[in-house]
Amino acid sequence: MQYDIIIIGAGAAGLMAAASAGQRGRKVVVLDHGEKPGAKILISGGGRCNFTNRNIAPERYLSANPHFAKSALKRYSQNDFIALVGKYRIAYHERDLGQLFCDQSSALILNMLLDEAGAGSVELRLGAKVGGITGSGPYTINTEDGPITAGSVIVATGGLSIPKLGATSYAHFAARDYGLGVTAIRPALVPLTFTDADLDFVRVLTGIAVDGVVSCGKTSFREAVLFTHRGLSGPAILQISSYWREGQDITVNLAPDLDVAAKLIERKDQRPKAEAKTILAEMLPSRLADGMCERAGIGKKPMAELSNKALTQLGQMVNAWKLLPAGTEGWRTAEVTLGGVDTEALSSKTMEAKAHPGLFFVGEAVDVTGWLGGYNFQWAWSSGWVAGQHA
Numbered sequence: 596m597q598y599d600i601i602i603i604g605a606g607a608a609g610l611m612a613a614a615s616a617g618q619r620g621r622k623v624v625v626l627d628h629g630e631k632p633g634a635k636i637l638i639s640g641g642g643r644c645n646f647t648n649r650n651i652a653p654e655r656y657l658s659a660n661p662h663f664a665k666s667a668l669k670r671y672s673q674n675d676f677i678a679l680v681g682k683y684r685i686a687y688h689e690r691d692l693g694q695l696f697c698d699q700s701s702a703l704i705l706n707m708l709l710d711e712a713g714a715g716s717v718e719l720r721l722g723a724k725v726g727g728i729t730g731s732g733p734y735t736i737n738t739e740d741g742p743i744t745a746g747s748v749i750v751a752t753g754g755l756s757i758p759k760l761g762a763t764s765y766a767h768f769a770a771r772d773y774g775l776g777v778t779a780i781r782p783a784l785v786p787l788t789f790t791d792a793d794l795d796f797v798r799v800l801t802g803i804a805v806d807g808v809v810s811c812g813k814t815s816f817r818e819a820v821l822f823t824h825r826g827l828s829g830p831a832i833l834q835i836s837s838y839w840r841e842g843q844d845i846t847v848n849l850a851p852d853l854d855v856a857a858k859l860i861e862r863k864d865q866r867p868k869a870e871a872k873t874i875l876a877e878m879l880p881s882r883l884a885d886g887m888c889e890r891a892g893i894g895k896k897p898m899a900e901l902s903n904k905a906l907t908q909l910g911q912m913v914n915a916w917k918l919l920p921a922g923t924e925g926w927r928t929a930e931v932t933l934g935g936v937d938t939e940a941l942s943s944k945t946m947e948a949k950a951h952p953g954l955f956f957v958g959e960a961v962d963v964t965g966w967l968g969g970y971n972f973q974w975a976w977s978s979g980w981v982a983g984q985h986a
Contacts, residue, residue, distance in 0.1 A: 607975035608958025609751030615983025617715020644701035754932025766960030776937035782929030856910025
């Protein structure tokens with residue numbers, strides 16, 4: 596069967612590429628091994644799809660080439676996608692830090708993309724067993740229904756995050772088959788895990804969430820920090836996980852608007868008979884205050900019996916709690932894959948392999964990883980649209 600373009604992967608980037616190419620009059624087929632399209636779209640944002648962010652900027656993406664994402668993000672911006680959402684009259688709202696979510700269901704975004712692809716007469720084949728890519732324009736892909744050929748192939752199969760949704764290494768293998776590099780990959784936007792005493796401490800506090808600042812090296816994020824039975828999660832932790840590496844400490848400030856040590860010393864004069872945990876509970880959730888006091892070895896002593904040095908140390912534990920993560924929860928809960936097809940092998944303007952005309956890689960498959968909050972969907976829309984315009 597002969598097509599102009601074969602797109603492998605019916606996720607966010609693949610469907611956007613299909614719509615972009617199909618509406619140019621190209622004969623497009625989308626192949627996906629899943630029985631349904633857009634699995635990640637449907638579960639994202641708690642079922643409300645955090646489809647983009649008002650504050651998209653290239654510096655909020657991680658890549659071995661920090662400039663690579665600029666062209667695609669400029670040529671198809673968050674404003675372009677917001678306009679498309681508006682065209683379909685999909686109601687949405689803005690949350691903290693510029694995050695945009697559907698008022699209703701993520702399915703509205705998926706249906707919009709399917710309608711856009713349909714407007715370009717795109718053929719969608721689900722449950723398709725796809726073999727490797729061969730040839731060099733035309734390219735051939737073997738399927739259970741026979742070989743398919745096309746002048747261009749767009750690989751939009753994503754990375755390894757959330758394997759229960761069908762994640763595979765297809766893009767990485769395809770890139771290597773054509774001599775393209777693949778940078779080191781690892782789970783990103785993922786909860787951090789701990790061992791021994793740190794884990795025991797965190798487990799006791801399961802369910803507590805606070806507004807905090809989490810830092811690793813020179814990078815910091817201020818968002819919610821969540822204590823779980825497996826370690827630490829919440830947006831601030833997920834964000835820093837993309838920057839953290841094994842053997843590095845992280846620092847957690849559990850009360851970023853307060854100098855806790857100074858406040859404790861001040862309250863010592865005002866309430867000398869009160870226990871430290873009672874005073875600290877004015878600044879933190881009570882269970883967390885209890886836990887921090889116990890960890891500091893303060894016990895139930897009244898404030899008057901505690902030295903300023905002891906209170907300063909307690910304050911530092913709250914404002915600069917140092918932890919050594921043991922690892923992450925891995926691919927099972929990672930929202931995205933950090934790393935991927937080396938951008939040195941691709942054109943930033945078209946997403947085409949420089950050495951193989953007609954072969955494109957888009958979305959999560961590429962070594963471009965955004966922050967939490969709609970950034971990775973925007974990369975899918977931008978890179979998919981650009982590829983669709985040039986394939």
